[in-house]
Amino acid sequence: MIDLLLPADVSSAHTRAETVPDGALFPEEEALIAQSVAKRRNDFATARACARRAMAGLGLPPTPVLHGHRGRPLWPEGIVGALTHCTGYRAAALARATDVLSLGIDAEPHAPLPTGVRELVTLPAERERIGPPLPEGTGDIHWDRVLFSAKESVFKTWYPVTGLELDFVEADLTFRRIAVPGSGDGSRGPVAEGTFAARLLLTDPALPTTLHGRWRVEDDIVATVVLVRPDWRKETAS
Incomplete structure (x- = not known):
C-alpha cells in the first residue's frame, strides 16, 4: 500500500x-x-x-x-x-x-486511538476539523488515527534534516479526501485516500514551513507518507 x-x-x-x-x-x-x-x-x-x-x-x-x-x-x-x-x-x-531531501512513512492499524491519546497528539483546531472519535466497526474513517500516522510521517521527515525533535502539537494538519476508483465492496473495511498539509509551528530554514503528504486507508491499515525534494525552495517560490 x-x-x-x-x-x-x-x-x-x-x-x-x-x-x-x-x-x-x-x-x-x-x-x-x-x-x-x-x-x-x-x-x-x-x-x-x-x-x-x-x-x-x-x-x-x-x-x-x-x-x-x-x-x-x-x-x-x-x-x-x-x-x-x-x-x-x-x-x-x-x-x-x-x-529526495527527506521522506517519512508510517503505518498504523485503522482503529480509534486509545483513550486519552487523541488529546495528547492533536491541537484543538485539528479536533474540531476531524470531528469526534468514532467507535470501531462504523465503516467510516478514523480520522484521529490518520492524523496520528500523518504526524509520525512528518516527524520522520523533519528530524533527519534538522536534528531537532518535533512535538505532536507543533504541527497543524489539514486533510483532503479524494475519490478512489475501484475501491471494492468494503468487506475488509473502507478504502479511502487523500492528501494532507502539515503547517509547522516550529520552523527551520532547512525545510519548508508546510510539509505535504498523502494518506490511504485499506485492509484495516492506515498508511501515510511525506516527501521533500532538494529543490523545494524553487517549488515554494513558484
Whole structure:
C-alpha cells in the first residue's frame, strides 16, 4: 500500500508477514536486539527485510541498517529513507539523496486511538476539523488515527534534516479526501485516500514551513507518507 503513495523514484517494499527466517539479519543488527523481546525482534527484522528489498530496487547491495538516536535508521551514504511497522504491516522506502531531501512513512492499524491519546497528539483546531472519535466497526474513517500516522510521517521527515525533535502539537494538519476508483465492496473495511498539509509551528530554514503528504486507508491499515525534494525552495517560490 505504501507504494501507491510514493513517486516512481522512491523504491519501497512492504510485507504483512510477522516474522522472517532465522539468519535474515546481519550480525551487527543481531547485536542491537540481542536482549529484545520477541515482538521487538520481529518488528526490527521484518522492517529490515523490507529495507533490503527496497535497496535492491535502487540497484544497491544489501547492507545492515543500524540505528541512531531514538531508533532512527542509518542508511548508506547518499541514501535517504524511512521504516515503519505495526501489527499486520511493515514497510520501507528509500531514495537517492540527489532526488529526495527527506521522506517519512508510517503505518498504523485503522482503529480509534486509545483513550486519552487523541488529546495528547492533536491541537484543538485539528479536533474540531476531524470531528469526534468514532467507535470501531462504523465503516467510516478514523480520522484521529490518520492524523496520528500523518504526524509520525512528518516527524520522520523533519528530524533527519534538522536534528531537532518535533512535538505532536507543533504541527497543524489539514486533510483532503479524494475519490478512489475501484475501491471494492468494503468487506475488509473502507478504502479511502487523500492528501494532507502539515503547517509547522516550529520552523527551520532547512525545510519548508508546510510539509505535504498523502494518506490511504485499506485492509484495516492506515498508511501515510511525506516527501521533500532538494529543490523545494524553487517549488515554494513558484
